[in-house]
Amino acid sequence: MKLTNEIWGFFASVRLAIFTLCSLALTSIIGTVIPQNKPDSWYVETYGPATAQFFQVLDIPDMYGSWWFLILLGLLCANLIICSIDRFPTTWRLMTINQLAVHPDRLQGMDLRQEWSLPSPVGESAGQLSAALAKAGWKPASREIETGTLLFAGKGGWSRIGVYVVHISILVIFVGAIIGNILGFKGTVMLPEGESTTRIFAFNSSEPIDLGFEILCDSFTVDYYPNGMPKEYASVLTVRENGKEILKQTIEVNQPLTYRGITFYQSSYQAYKDFIVSIVIAPEKIGKVFTIPYQQEMEWPEQNIRFGVVNAEGMGDRVTRIKIWMKHGEQPASTFWVENGKDAAIPSADKTIAVSAKQMFATGLQVAKDPGVWLVYLGCCLMLIGLYVSFFVSHQRLWLLLRPDKGGTGTSILLAGASNKNQTGFARSFTRLADRLRG
Template identity: 50%
Template sequence: MTPPKKNSFLSLFASVQLALFLLFLLASTSIIGTLIPQNNPHTFYIEKYGPKTALFFQLLDIPDMYNSWWFLGLLGLFSLNLIVCSLERIPQVIRTLRRDGLTTPPEQLIKFSLHQEITLPVPLKTAHERVAALLKVQGWHARETEKGTGRFFFAEKGGWTRFGVYVVHCSILIILGGALVGSSAVARKLLHNPQFAFKGSIMLPEGESTNHLVAFKSGEHLELGFHLRCDAFAIEYYPNGMPKTYRSRVTVIEKNKPVQTADIEVNQPLTYKGITFYQSSYQPYQNYQVSLKKQATNTETSAIVTTAKQMDWPEGGVSYGIVNRESQGEVTRRLKIWFTDNQGDPSIFWVNINQEAAIERPSGTYSLNIRQLYATGLQVTKDPGVWLVYGGCLLMLIGLYIAFFLSHRKIYVFVQPEANSSRILFAGEANKNKVGFESKFPELINKLEK
């Protein structure tokens, strides 16, 4: 009788070759997503790659590749491959585990690659008891039966480890599911709820607050559900002028009350109500915070100043303004200040940013400090699937440990009488780590001979 013909669809999606091919495609396309900057405005790609290439990128959703229809399709095919492959092979594993080792004919034990025979100068009953006691002490829960004139033992350990590879399959599906749950494209196109999961950005000037972000790609304004205020932005530079480190101090405000204040730095995000804010960029403004103090009266003031604009401080009896600036790119290094107390000629001098200057005037001595204002650039992410991804990664580690370091081991023992002694035949097999099992197999037999 000819065996039933396999379904061609199941055969295709149960094949390891398809899994390897899909993994190769996913790895190759991920390289593209790494090399080509993601989630930038369309004008960026036109300027960098030209209008024709930018149009091609747009058709294939390259600027948002990991949310593109074709990349999600590849993930779907890979998931289907894993599911079909697992469902086809798991019944075979179950049949293997249900196979009763006691049905194995004793004469087949000599054919096992791992076998050893010994003779004990004791009667069958004593040899039987010693074998049973040894297996029990070594943690082998043996079953036994009568075979002819002898006794046949069978014991196994780690049968459940055969499912290790399917634990890995399950973990991959959980990780992919978490990625889909946290995908802004899925939230927008399938769930029709862009607030469920999103990625976007905020450019927030110092001293200002916002309750929304601008979503990547769509440019849609999405509500945060609370206000975020930038209290201060600090930046440090290397001697060559390159940024060394920068951080933002922000405050979360709900119902007009501050509920949390935190510093956001690179690799030190803020997470609030499932929304995570990452420090990603900054933008210098040509606005300056001027702090003035009159030392004689210990009065002080602070104001936001722009260039070519006169500012008055009536309480201090002075007027001042910024008449020129010296910059490196958009970062101001020093400013030229005009300062008067209406007594004598005005003072005109250069002052470095963030460096206090003392101004001697007929009316007294004044302390001046000027700081350039910035807007902090924050990347904003809401990913409800992140815990699924973390759980899947943990499950994968467990599955890989089971699959690579644990094995299903079986031991067969046949005890039969021989004149005034007993002949004992040991045989064993392991589906993995056979070398390790072979090294421990003689130890078990040696303990019986002692």
């Protein structure tokens, strides 16, 4: 029995809570400083073989899923649960205790108290003071005692459970994180323009994950600063199931696409040496889009057109102008420059050929499924509510002891008050209320 009490006391102790919270905070710094979920070779190249092996033993590359980090989280959860169970009965008694059962002598010893007299008898004075308290936002109750009448009014008794709301919120967040870790995934995919996929690859795993639907990159655009640095970029994605288009959306950084609980984030891109060339023949308005490698010839046999990208100008990976060679039927071949992503109209016999060309890109998408995220959001909301209640709402109590004065015709009044927190603020409120009750 003694051992059981000691174990219970250990898990209910504040010292364990401080130890686990400090340990989690300090070890989280490690997970921030040392990049997570990199290939093993990266740690060997960056830190050396001995340090990389030490990291593997302690699961540092996946620290937040390591055995020792999960043990710390388990200790914190056990501490919160047992601490709450151990202390809640006392808190409940403080919330539900009959405050009218207080002994009158105890009121005389309270720090906050004021005394005055009213000329009316005790019964009439009790009615007047009860009405004044109700008007001030208090709900008084009364009890007849041997020496007179005792009034009590309280506010914010429920605020004592604020700390338990915080405890519950942490547990809810942990449950949401566990659900997300077990049933969810995080991965990535590099998707070229015009191509689609039904699978992505999870971080630190070579096994593909089936999405259950098809995601297509219709197009990718990127804007640059004058110095050639990328300014912003976006992808147009289409979701298809059984060959049918379900959803189309343009995504940018911080503006993802979500479908069936799976979210696609715009994270990176890759420039290719291939080009996307669009050809439209007027007046028939016959058109087709081609993907063509650099300096290779391609043919559109139905329209007897041959063409190719023979040169390109740009800065770094960025292409600004594209030189195209084209021959239509028996017409002489021609070469012309096209601004990247812009059109050029080429006359050919009795037709006009509109040609546009752009550099081809692949969009880099981070893909995440986290079915526990709503529990995490709920836990965060509960935590904010619990912290607000714990720090800014107090359990305020007022007692009014009414006794006949020495002459027997008037009433001697003792007002006493107490608050479990924010004593200075309550003292000011107490003084204002006393002045109001004096009339």
